[in-house]
Amino acid sequence: MLFTDAKFVYFLLVVFALFYIKPLKKYQTQILIAASLLFYYFNSTTFLILLLFSASMNVLFSWLITNSNSFKTRKTFVTIGITLNVLVLVFFKYGLMLVSTFTNETSEVYNFFMIMGLPIGISFYTFEGISLLFDTYKARNSPGYKPVKQNFFTHVKNVFLFISFFPHLIAGPILRANHFFPQIETKHIKNINWQYCFRKLVLGFFLKLVVANNLQYFTAWLQSPAMDNLSSLTLFVLILGFTFQLFADFAGYSYIALGLAGLFGYQLEENFDYPFVSSSLSELWRRWHITLSSFLRYYVYTNLLGGGRRGKVVSLINIFLTMVLAGLWHGSKWSFAIWGSIHGSALVIEHLIKKGTKSWGFTKVRNVLGWVISYFFVIVPCMALFRFPTLQGAIDYAILFLNNTDYKDDYRLITYLCLYSSPIVLMHLLYKYKNTRPVHYVFNKADYLVYGPMLFFIVVNGAQSSPFIYFNF
Amino acid sequence: MIKRSVLFAIALLLLYAAYVSYGNAVPVSQHQWQDNTIRTQNYSYTDSLHKKDVIIGTSLTAMMEPNTLPGDVYMLVYPGMSVVNGIITLKENNIAPKYIFIEENAVLKPVNTDFNDYIFGDIHFYSKKYFPFLRDCYQPVGQAAGFVERHSAARVQFFSDWIFNPVLRVFQSNPKATIDKEAHYRELKRRRNMVDTAALISSFTQLKNELKWLEDRGTRIYFYATPTHPDVFKCKQSKAVMDAFKKYFPPGKYNYFEIPDVSQYTQLHDQLHLDKPSAIRYARVFSKELNSARGH
Known part of the structure; x- marks a missing residue:
């Protein structure tokens, strides 16, 4: 159920x-x-x-x-x-x-x-x-x-x-x-905060039923031999689509959980805080699956491994080990450990770079660079390890992605992936520009302009119910 | 805020209903899964189709175009799912056709109960029956996709040809690395030669139970096998399936089409499904069998 x-x-x-x-x-x-x-x-x-x-x-x-x-x-x-x-x-x-x-x-x-x-x-x-x-x-x-x-x-x-x-x-x-x-x-x-519950439930069901459940039919192309003849661009959009699907699926579940708990008078902790606006990997882990990140930070990194108490080098080793454990938490396969190691290594490198370039200025340029490198060189490519059941599957994907540059792009597939991913991009853009006048007005005076269309899409464009991806974890 | 959101959603629903009813909305299928849904909804909501005889099959049968088969037969075929899903569709609609034709090849595919639950759940079934704009073929994203694709294809192509691919080519090894495409087929072949007796018994018991409902209502049942690659057609699993058919549905009591000469259909697009020319040729043979079975 x-x-x-x-x-x-x-x-x-x-x-x-x-x-x-x-x-x-x-x-x-x-x-x-x-x-x-x-x-x-x-x-x-x-x-x-x-x-x-x-x-x-x-x-x-x-x-x-x-x-x-x-x-x-x-x-x-x-x-x-x-x-x-x-x-x-x-x-x-x-x-x-x-x-x-x-x-x-x-x-x-x-x-x-x-x-x-x-x-x-x-x-x-x-x-x-x-x-x-x-x-x-x-x-x-x-x-x-x-x-x-x-x-x-x-x-x-x-x-x-x-x-x-x-x-x-x-x-x-x-x-x-x-x-x-x-x-x-x-x-x-009488103490139920109905507006809070309504917001969480509508957003949660929208993300799950409209975005994640529809994207899954298109990201199903990410398997052999279906993907063998797809172009590099199509393969890239597919893995990007899978990243959004994973977010919509899990964030959707979390928002529904928050809304349901609210109906019984309990307030659970937020699990997502617009992760795709993060300008670095460390920021991403403060915004994605927040309750797991804070659990690992407090119980594993700080209390079990000793955090940064034993010097800088040990602290970096501890970050790496915590991320390997985070990878293994996600699944009982060695490919998840590799996923965790890549994230751990990237976090260590990021810490070293940040320390070395602290006094350089150009904060905006560095943030944009950090965003591009974090997403397009670490997060999105690593999603292949999440998507494929075996390590060989992820390696095959990488080979096809690099080599299928001469294949014809599948515009239909790309169009659907972009259309179903667009709400995620839009919600992050709205968050990013939340302090501008029009966005501020919508969220404070006319938020029905956001929740009304979401309700409409749940009714008209919701896909068949399917298990949440994180049930496997 | 809640009241306003609900009212705004209702207003959007009314506008959309008007667009579907009076605008130029055309039914659109977004993906294979939705094809199955739309096919089932069409069958369930169109009374004139209930008089037709029915073919129940999987992707193997779906390779034949409906217009290459007799017009008084409806193809209730479900790529990626089981033939039992087709029988459940008939039961849910309380329709027992005069003749049904059931594909034998992929009978071991597990039944997808979620699919029938989605279509025949009370809320979904009746809301989509009486409000056609809620049917899957009229989803707004499907309606918008064609327009978006037409207006963005050139830009996507420009980006792909002049920015994305040239950058990627810098990272290509020389010679290009390749993947072992045959590995997938080797694995499939290995699996096809494994016979899971428990799964076989369970699939046939379920098929027999589901068919009883139709038999009790006087439906005449025919079984047929579509041609596939000779290696697949003669593998251990296929042989076990054919033997099980004879055991659970004995010839004489049940009717069988002639086994196709697989050597006639060597053009296959993935070692399993017929390609277009083969499907057209097979459809001619199949149509003759359909007509002679029904005394036409």
């Missing part, structure tokens, strides 16, 4: 009605947990038990950390808890990749992992579990710690809701415990 399925609308209406109905108000948390587990059951029947196990494990360890008076015991509990989370992730997500590296396709172990498949949303709820344990541990160790009196049952409810809340369960945004827990309280229908 996807957010874009008609069935989901019925599901949402029932949950919404039960959630705000007066006699059931004191069971709001339980209603959301039950609805979330049901939602997960519809999407991945087999792995519901794994979700329950993961949530229970984090309930137990966070409870033990909170109620332990010895620093040493707390450290032991947080280490065991985080290790268990990582082991679950490695086993279920990376098992097949590791086994296929060391054994052949006919081995029984390989078949076991092949049949098992990937539990939907595991990367998201495992990271949330890690965040919960680490934040609890940090808070418990802080000098000004004030114990919150709550019984075990309330703790179970809160943790289960934090991990399984259905708007973010399958593809994020990745929640931080210290941001979500303070919001758990009785909610009232």
